[in-house]
Amino acid sequence: MERPADDLTARARIRDAAIRLFGERGIEGASIRDIAAEAGVSSGLVRHHFGSKESLREACDRYAKERMLQIGAELTQDHDLSGLDPLALHPVAFPLQLYIVRSMMDGSETATALFLEGVDAVEEWTTSYGINPKDRRGYAAALAAIKLSVFVFRDQVSKALGEDITTAAGYNRIGQALMEVFTIPLLTQEQVDNMRNQEK
Amino acid sequence: MERPADDLTARARIRDAAIRLFGERGIEGASIRDIAAEAGVSSGLVRHHFGSKESLREACDRYAKERMLQIGAELTQDHDLSGLDPLALHPVAFPLQLYIVRSMMDGSETATALFLEGVDAVEEWTTSYGINPKDRRGYAAALAAIKLSVFVFRDQVSKALGEDITTAAGYNRIGQALMEVFTIPLLTQEQVDNMRNQEK
DNA sequence: GGCTTGACTACACGATCGTGTAGTAGTTTG
DNA sequence: CAAACTACTACACGATCGTGTAGTCAAGCC
Numbered sequence: 391m392e393r394p395a396d397d398l399t400a401r402a403r404i405r406d407a408a409i410r411l412f413g414e415r416g417i418e419g420a421s422i423r424d425i426a427a428e429a430g431v432s433s434g435l436v437r438h439h440f441g442s443k444e445s446l447r448e449a450c451d452r453y454a455k456e457r458m459l460q461i462g463a464e465l466t467q468d469h470d471l472s473g474l475d476p477l478a479l480h481p482v483a484f485p486l487q488l489y490i491v492r493s494m495m496d497g498s499e500t501a502t503a504l505f506l507e508g509v510d511a512v513e514e515w516t517t518s519y520g521i522n523p524k525d526r527r528g529y530a531a532a533l534a535a536i537k538l539s540v541f542v543f544r545d546q547v548s549k550a551l552g553e554d555i556t557t558a559a560g561y562n563r564i565g566q567a568l569m570e571v572f573t574i575p576l577l578t579q580e581q582v583d584n585m586r587n588q589e590k
Numbered sequence: 591m592e593r594p595a596d597d598l599t600a601r602a603r604i605r606d607a608a609i610r611l612f613g614e615r616g617i618e619g620a621s622i623r624d625i626a627a628e629a630g631v632s633s634g635l636v637r638h639h640f641g642s643k644e645s646l647r648e649a650c651d652r653y654a655k656e657r658m659l660q661i662g663a664e665l666t667q668d669h670d671l672s673g674l675d676p677l678a679l680h681p682v683a684f685p686l687q688l689y690i691v692r693s694m695m696d697g698s699e700t701a702t703a704l705f706l707e708g709v710d711a712v713e714e715w716t717t718s719y720g721i722n723p724k725d726r727r728g729y730a731a732a733l734a735a736i737k738l739s740v741f742v743f744r745d746q747v748s749k750a751l752g753e754d755i756t757t758a759a760g761y762n763r764i765g766q767a768l769m770e771v772f773t774i775p776l777l778t779q780e781q782v783d784n785m786r787n788q789e790k
Numbered sequence: 791g792g793c794t795t796g797a798c799t800a801c802a803c804g805a806t807c808g809t810g811t812a813g814t815a816g817t818t819t820g
Numbered sequence: 821c822a823a824a825c826t827a828c829t830a831c832a833c834g835a836t837c838g839t840g841t842a843g844t845c846a847a848g849c850c
Contacts, residue, residue, distance in 0.1 A: 634801090635799075638798070639797085
């Protein structure tokens with residue numbers, strides 16, 4: 391695929407613009423003409439390079455997935471809590487995360503596959519760290535969804551905090567808060583069991 | 591506003607269809623013609639009753655908010671853990687939640703206000719339950735986002751579990767799993783502090 | 791009876807969308 | 821040098837969108 395050295399070409403600019411606009415406005419909300427304007431090219435060139443809007447989306451999916459795995463690999467070298475540290479560093483990852491989340495919601499197979507791989511990773515992580523929930527798969531799926539939640543509701547969270555979480559400062563703040571959720575047990579296992587029986 | 595007795599009118603059917611389609615496909619993804627067809631009326635009638643698509647959306651916002659608060663009030667009578675029990679019962683609430691989440695993501699003020707009210711509620715709840723995070727506001731915002739995350743990623747979670755979480759059974763399963771996240775501390779406060787220093 | 795009013799439909803409008811076609815400029819290749 | 825190829829633009833197409841207009845039909849009121 392493209393090497394980083396080629397990353398100033400029109401094709402790369404179009405792809406980056408697509409990831410940014412798709413992520414912000416959703417797939418349907420960003421037109422090819424918008425993307426072309428954002429990239430500073432004609433709309434025909436988008437078609438020339440990517441064929442169709444759907445193909446452009448698939449190309450963005452592949453690129454975003456590749457980059458995220460790349461960034462994830464870098465993080466695991468630095469930290470040992472990578473499975474739980476979704477918000478660590480790398481502001482580069484933010485637009486990628488936004489795009490992937492949007493792509494998931496619009497039913498992309500590649501993005502969904504990335505989610506499933508994340509669930510698998512969390513599942514293995516719980517095993518190796520001696521965490522034994524009653525429903526390990528469900529637990530892993532819930533954690534995977536939680537990891538992405540602040541990206542989805544970035545505007546709402548920013549408004550609640552009075553601080554833009556897309557900036558480095560706000561990014562760290564909500565990241566810390568999310569970590570804190572995992573440090574304070576809010577319920578005992580007994581309470582959960584009671585609730586389960588109650589609902590049945 | 592409308593009483594439940596009037597709820598079989600064409601106006602109510604349009605509103606329900608709009609909430610369902612908006613929730614599933616997003617605001618831009620559901621056209622007025624689609625909604626009209628789903629409600630079994632002409633597209634002109636949608637305009638007759640609601641004026642414009644934006645007005646229809648606002649009407650849906652108001653109705654969904656009202657209904658959710660209503661359902662929330664009923665839940666607090668039955669349970670005492672309502673602040674943490676987003677998935678309890680009421681399958682009626684599911685399409686409403688989906689709609690509200692979509693409306694939030696598309697920048698609705700009413701839906702965002704509902705989120706902020708939720709953050710306030712969680713914040714008060716932590717205080718009264720003696721939970722004292724370092725960043726109470728951030729903690730509450732993170733919890734509020736988490737509460738909604740499984741709705742956003744319902745398709746992905748369902749695929750990961752091999753079980754449709756829009757059904758009662760899957761609904762309960764992921765709900766229990768989400769509860770378990772709050773019972774098992776994954777990190778110590780010390781670890782979080784170390785991470786914070788490391789990132790600064 | 792006539793007359794208003796509200797629910798409802800059919801149809802046409804301009805705008806915007808994704809896509810298709812034709813063509814230009816510059817580089818490469820034989 | 822000519823042919824071929826690539827990057828790129830301009831423009832036109834059909835479809836679909838939200839919206840506007842005109843009109844039908846039935847119920848209620850004078």
